[in-house]
Amino acid sequence: MQSSGSARSGVKIRLVEDRCALGVLGGDGYPVWLKEEIVRRGLVADGEQTISFCGLIAQDSEVFVFIPRGSALPVTIAEKDSLAALTTSCLELYGRRRPANTIPEESGLVEFEQDAQLALVRELLDDYRLNGLYATVSRQQTSNNGRTDWRRTIRMVAVLPDADGMPIYPELIGTRRCSTLDSIVTRIHGAVISKLDEMFGWWVTGEAGGRLASDLDADPDLLDRAEYCIAMLKHEMVLVYSDRHMRLIRNLLRYFRHHKLAGGSPVVIGLRDFHWVWEYMLAEITAWRKDVSRELPVPVYYAQNGERQPAPGKGMRPDLVLGVAARRHMAVVDAKYYQARDVSTAPGWHDLVKQFFYAKALQEAYPGWTVDNIFVFPGCGKLSYAAVESRDRSRRFDELFPPVRCVYIDPVQVMQHFIAGTLSTEITESFLMAGRRDA
Known part of the structure; x- marks a missing residue:
């Protein structure tokens, strides 16, 4: 459009x-x-x-x-x-x-x-x-109107006796709040x-x-x-x-x-780059989010003297991981703000490699679980999944490089859930179901 x-x-x-x-x-x-x-x-x-x-x-x-x-x-x-x-x-x-x-x-x-x-x-x-508009509030003195200010009335008004000799005040001094709109x-x-x-x-x-x-x-x-x-x-x-x-x-x-x-x-x-909002919204509206930061391995450098130097800050950071323990089913999701209409507008090798390693690491951390690999794009498109195969097409390397499925979601639907503060089971299931499609 x-x-x-x-x-x-x-x-x-x-x-x-x-x-x-x-x-x-x-x-x-x-x-x-x-x-x-x-x-x-x-x-x-x-x-x-x-x-x-x-x-x-x-x-x-x-x-x-x-x-x-x-x-x-x-x-x-x-x-x-x-x-x-x-x-x-x-x-x-x-x-x-x-x-x-x-x-x-x-x-x-x-x-x-x-x-x-x-x-x-x-x-x-x-x-x-x-x-409404800002109003200036003030108090005005009133006579026989508004709330009676007895201290001021006693000080300012002369007392007159009634027929029984009891004191009466012919005038009651009061105050009234006034709002004005002319400031x-x-x-x-x-x-x-x-x-x-x-x-x-x-x-x-x-x-x-x-x-x-x-x-x-x-x-x-x-x-x-x-x-x-x-x-x-x-x-x-x-x-x-x-x-x-x-x-x-x-x-x-x-x-x-x-x-x-x-x-x-x-x-x-x-x-300038809506990708960050796209990633944030998807994380906010999906159900069954799973924190796997403690389960993922981290790189470790070793000095020449044998000193071990872990580098957790340089470790794996998947965008979103979903997990359903009852099904022993997990999906590692990468939110991509790509057109992904064809190969020329799809994620490149750098993005694919990260997903391959995320899936392999989670398979090691959660043996017996099904771990799906997902790219999620805005809109609609024809790509189904990305796999690695030999140039002569004689071999697929799915065990070494778990295929990455492609899921397309309408941004309007995502924004509606984000604004409403609701989780979308439908969108979550679309990620988990994507991995069940035959490659």
């Missing part, structure tokens, strides 16, 4: 598939700035011929969501909106669970700094949905919410209409005065005491310090 789009409420959302040809963005209907931004950011591969990015790029009323390669193609506008929101939520959840300092450098993260822009957007919009902080909050709602309301609401604050009367010019807004927010921070107000002001400060969100340049949030 190259691209599909939908327009609503002034915001146009278009889908682009990760790893599609960069030339696609040179066609009609694409703004010139989009291709330029992708090249400028280095979100390309294969000699700048292919886009390598999963996430979103937004500017003004245009939002481009780059979905995982191999995703099932949406047909209706509602399905396109749903996939855009699902992909964005998936990246937000991954960024929240994997802070920037724990995401592998090889992933090429883009704007997944510690401030976590997507999490900031969601928190600000969710807060507005629950609590500068309220105006700043409204401007930020209006901007974020325009760009991201479709994501937070999960609806085709996609707006939380379409009727908000905001002053967009405030967003161009970041230093002034920061000064006003800092001043307000020392005057508030409620947890909600303090958290909101801190988030508004984060917004203005994130000049890319507040300014006019394109907002780019996502990963």
